[in-house]
Amino acid sequence: MLDLLNDLIWSKLLIVMLIGLGLFFTIASRFVQFRYFGSMFRIFAEAFQRQPGQLSSFQALMLSVAGRVGAGNIAGVSVAVMLGGPGALFWMWIVALVGMATSYFECSLAQLYKRREADGSYRGGPAFYIQHGLGQRWLGILVSILLLITFGFGFNAVQSYTVASSMHDTFGVPTHMSGLVLAAIIGLIIFGGIKRIARFADVLVPVMAFSYIAMALLVIGLNIGEVPATLALIVKSAFGLEPAFAGGLGAAIIMGVKRGLFSNEAGLGSAPNVAAVAEVKHPAAQGIVQSLSVLIDTIILCTCTALIILLSGVYQPGSELSGVVLTQTAVAAVVGEWGRVFVSVALLLFVFTTLIYNYYLGENALGFFSQKRTPVQVYRVLVIALVLWGSMQDLGTVFAFADVTMGLLAICNLIALALLFKVGLRLMRDYDAQVRAGIESPVFDAGLYADLDLDTSAWSPAAPPQVTASVPPTVTGHR
Secondary structure, three states, X not given: OHHHHHHHHHHHXXXXXXXXXXXXXXXXXXXHHHHOOOHHHHHHHHHHHOOOOOEOHHHHXXXXXXXXXXXXXXXHHHHHXXXXXOHHHHHHHHHHHHHHHHHHHHHHHHHHOOEEOOOOOXXXXXXXHHHHXXXXXXXXXXXXHHHHHHHHHHHHHHHHHHHHHHHHHHHOOOHHHHHHHHHHXXXXXOOOHHHHHHHHHHXXXXXXXXXXXXXXXXXXXXXXXXXXXXXXXXXXXXXOOOHHHOOOHHHHHHHHHHHHHHHHOOOOOOXXXXXXXXXXXXXHHHHHHHXXXXXXXXXXXXXXXXXXXXXXXXXXXXXXXXXXXXXXXXXXXXXXOHHHHHHHHHHXXXXXXXXXXXXXXXXXXXXXXXXXXXXXXXXXXXXXXXXXHHXXXXXXXXXXXXXXXXXXXXXXXXXXXXXXXXXXXXXXXXXXXXXXXXXOOOOOOHHHHOOOOOOHHHOOOOOOOOOOOOOXXXXXXXX
């Protein structure tokens, strides 16, 4: 049944929706993900001027990278290459490049419709821009439930499985023991809240990401003469032009889109939950920053994993090796057995931050339709149980379950983004107009958006420069 649902969702619907809407957002926004690429780093510099107790733009980015960088970058890529051939990586690149625009819009909208909590912090995400932007609370509740199931349960099971299989392959640790240890650690940490998670993430994520990139560069450097041929193999097999993969064009596309979305989450509706909690001067600024996390995750880190596998000589079509074991074996083949240990440790750190991030997303989703403490306590117990369960399952079951819930969540979120696109475009044009007027750091004026259902207390009362985009007055969006 999981296979039938996956075939319907991924072969028929999401390939068209993800790539189609991503291209539409890219062209309609005049390639916003590339136009403001340099601005991302200036926004980081401004982030340290935030109010005490608030999350900075940089911290929100590191949180979303912490969630995106995990099993998908190490195990997911190897699954994509094994089942879809080297060409799957090419389609992961396409999903990422157009997904940067999708991520820009979903994170900008999350900022626009965010709500201020009693303690001064912010809360937002797809459920909030669906309720307050489209006026459809029932759909917001559905998205929250799917987000809860996908991240709190499905993705956590995948992450747990990946760590358990890695530890078993490297150190011979029984999978259930790894599951018990992970469950215990998560049980201790999930009571710390978003700010404690952020403090871990903004230090740990850059360290582990750069360490993994350094390992990939070492592998690439030791095989530098084979890199051009490997890149050519990726492109040729993506279009069925490589004889060994001539019949696998469909598999390459489907696996590239599946594993690309699983890894970078652009359009999935996860990153907006974190983007909304940052304090920025303009919603579009956080959208610009968040699009960078898609590039870091897929274009950089996933490519590193794929090149490690393809350059090592370990990869053979139809091989029994798969998942993280394939990646570990590939690294060990190039640098020695210590490389296997390195991948296990790197994966453990990646998964550690991702498990916490996934938990937070689930709790945030739960908070949308229930403020009672009992459901939160039940949710925490279930998360711990699913982490333990995932460590003892097989690869196919864990990924199939996560793929179904992820696909349904993406469909709901992409429909909402399409319906709210005019609002996102209006927001982008306001930002563009201020930049053209010479304003280095555009400021959002909630008073200019009185026709929308916004929480004006979430924005600074200081009057921003009165520069507006030349948008027809009829483009006022949805209530």
